[in-house]
Amino acid sequence: MSMMQLFAxxxxxxISIWVxxxxxxxxxxxxxxxxxxxxVAGGGMMLALRALGVAQGVPYRALGQFAPLMGWGGLIAxxxxxxxxxxxxxxxLTNPVFALxxxxxxxxxxxxxxxxxxxxxxxxxxxxxxxxxxxxxLSVLMxxxxxxxxxxxxxxxxxxxxx
Amino acid sequence: xxxxxxxxxxxxxxxxxxxxxxxFMNSKWGWPLMETVHFIGLSMLIGAVGAFDLRxxxxxxxxxxxxxxxxxxxxxxxxxxxxxxxxxxxxxxAGQYLYNPAFQLKALAMLIAGxxxxxxxxxxxxKVLADTEDAPIPTTARVMAAVSLIxxxxxxxxxxxLTFFRPPYDWCAWCGAGG
Numbered sequence: 001m002s003m004m005q006l007f008a009x010x011x012x013x014x015i016s017i018w019v020x021x022x023x024x025x026x027x028x029x030x031x032x033x034x035x036x037x038x039x040v041a042g043g044g045m046m047l048a049l050r051a052l053g054v055a056q057g058v059p060y061r062a063l064g065q066f067a068p069l070m071g072w073g074g075l076i077a078x079x080x081x082x083x084x085x086x087x088x089x090x091x092x093l094t095n096p097v098f099a100l101x102x103x104x105x106x107x108x109x110x111x112x113x114x115x116x117x118x119x120x121x122x123x124x125x126x127x128x129x130x131x132x133x134x135x136x137x138l139s140v141l142m143x144x145x146x147x148x149x150x151x152x153x154x155x156x157x158x159x160x161x162x163x
Numbered sequence: 164x165x166x167x168x169x170x171x172x173x174x175x176x177x178x179x180x181x182x183x184x185x186x187f188m189n190s191k192w193g194w195p196l197m198e199t200v201h202f203i204g205l206s207m208l209i210g211a212v213g214a215f216d217l218r219x220x221x222x223x224x225x226x227x228x229x230x231x232x233x234x235x236x237x238x239x240x241x242x243x244x245x246x247x248x249x250x251x252x253x254x255x256x257a258g259q260y261l262y263n264p265a266f267q268l269k270a271l272a273m274l275i276a277g278x279x280x281x282x283x284x285x286x287x288x289x290k291v292l293a294d295t296e297d298a299p300i301p302t303t304a305r306v307m308a309a310v311s312l313i314x315x316x317x318x319x320x321x322x323x324x325l326t327f328f329r330p331p332y333d334w335c336a337w338c339g340a341g342g
Contacts, residue, residue: 027327034323035209035316038202042210046234054237057230065223066214144203151198 007090008163019087026087033080037150039073041143044112051115051128051136060119090162097149097156104145111139166339172257179254188255201248205319207241212315219291219300219308228300229292262333265325272317279314283307 001009010016019025043066050058085092092098118132128136179185187193211234217223218231253260260266287304 027324030327031320031323034202034205035319038206038209038319039213041202042206042208042213044210045206046210046214046237049234049237055230055233057233058226059230062223062225065225066217069217143206144199147202147206148199151202152192152195154198155192155195 003093004090004162007093010086010089011161011163013086015083016086016089019083025083029080029084029087032076033084036073036076036080037147040070040077041108041147043070043073044108044143045140047112047115048136048139051119051132053127060123088160090159091157092153094159095153095157097153101146101149101153104142104149108139108142108146111135111142115139167261167335167337168339169337170257170261172261175254175257179257184251185255188251194252197248197251200244201252204241204244204248205322208238208245208315209319211235211238211241213312216308216312216315220305220312221300228294232292258333259329260325262335263325263328263330264334265321265328267334269318269321269325272314272321276311276314276318279307279310283311 019029047063049055050060050063115132115136118135119128122128122132176185179188188197214223215228215231215235215238218226218228283304287301287307291300291304
């Protein structure tokens, strides 16, 4: 089965049709994806800024109290994103910008985890090490990349539907 | 044909056209570039102001409130990015925004959020932020935090919807008939 046939098959599935044709599904998914991505990207950027020296009175360990919220944000972003993908598989999967979004996302998450671990380890020291600060700065750039790729996705697709 | 006694969307778009804004926004990458700026700004707003609101509502109590408030300027920068990018969208397609109920609700949410900022900083902020002992936060301040969080999230939600929802006719409660 070719990729195009696979996309066509997904497009004809009940869930894919529901995403495209239900009155509320698509707008609800767009709003859920926007807010959850805002939470994840915003939270990631705040962690990075803290590591770069902003709001130094905020203890790292305590910042962990926001971790469950980040987890929920990530879950909602994944589910809503997955359903949007199910609605228009060919639109995303024939567009290299979609792959780029996930490259940026993987880098942003990895760098964020690295900054988080290192910040805990460096707890109590006056400032963060150069490595931690570089990782923090890069993670902000990666979040910008995730956002840019996400927005440009809507303007760069070659196909919408193949069936 | 609508007759709008308050706003003149055609004049706004003409201004955008004369200043080159319209041309930039409708160039190949103008619109998605500004959408990117707009989303970066809203992430900064959610990350900084949203976190502060949640803390003031009573979450994440291990974080000193005043210390977390040092992050709020990031949200202000985010809001500035959104004001500029948002104004560019608006001026390039004024009619599609003004007469779209999603935009009207977004404007209302931002008005509430803005008034809430003014009320919070002129009444509760000094007391709440001076408290280094982490005393319980007054209910009034917690309500303001909830109003802030809900109204900003509504602004995001209606903002996302307005690009998706195009009303079949002009939605204008303040316009007269005829014209």
